[in-house]
Amino acid sequence: MAILKIARMGHPVLMRPAEPVADPTSPEIKRVVADMIETMDDADGRGLAATQVHINKRIVVFRPPPDDPKQPEGPNGPVLALINPEITALGEEMDEGWEGCLSVPGLRGVVPRYTKIRYRGVTPSGEKIDRTVSGYHARVVQHEVDHLDGVLYPQRMKDLGLLVFESEFERFLGQGTETGDEAHAE
Numbered sequence: 001m002a003i004l005k006i007a008r009m010g011h012p013v014l015m016r017p018a019e020p021v022a023d024p025t026s027p028e029i030k031r032v033v034a035d036m037i038e039t040m041d042d043a044d045g046r047g048l049a050a051t052q053v054h055i056n057k058r059i060v061v062f063r064p065p066p067d068d069p070k071q072p073e074g075p076n077g078p079v080l081a082l083i084n085p086e087i088t089a090l091g092e093e094m095d096e097g098w099e100g101c102l103s104v105p106g107l108r109g110v111v112p113r114y115t116k117i118r119y120r121g122v123t124p125s126g127e128k129i130d131r132t133v134s135g136y137h138a139r140v141v142q143h144e145v146d147h148l149d150g151v152l153y154p155q156r157m158k159d160l161g162l163l164v165f166e167s168e169f170e171r172f173l174g175q176g177t178e179t180g181d182e183a184h185a186e
Contacts, residue, residue, distance in 0.1 A: 087118070119145075
């Protein structure tokens with residue numbers, strides 16, 4: 001396994017749609033997934049898309065939050081690798097929440113996301129995944145799949161006045177923003 005270089009905002013690999021994976025169970029894809037997980041963990045991320053590590057393929061890895069909201073997420077929870085993911089919004093309801101990104105280091109912003117989605121894809125072992133999720137889980141999946149479509153979270157923001165440096169994040173939240181208790185993607 002290897003730790004891969006993470007592309008930063010402005011790099012062309014982050015601006016174009018990723019290509020579908022022909023064989024999700026190939027040894028090459030399994031190696032890429034293992035490297036992505038190691039890279040995500042090394043960077044203390046919650047998710048990672050292949051485009052973020054200069055691989056133009058439709059692959060994401062992330063740690064789904066536990067079903068029990070009282071259970072801590074933890075850095076060693078299970079990781080889901082999803083190949084050729086597809087998302088369907090279930091309803092029009094959206095929620096704004098704070099997000100950060102390994103490709104936009106040092107910043108956080110308030111991003112609107114659908115509150116409930118259905119996602120489908122395939123794992124590297126060939127298992128078909130079809131889940132309906134809401135809340136933070138839905139936010140993380142939308143954030144990661146956006147990467148595969150060439151979209152970074154600042155492009156989704158409605159108010160760039162809510163784009164802040166992480167060094168100011170705690171102080172900013174202390175001012176009583178309505179969105180201060182929201183989750184962070186990635």
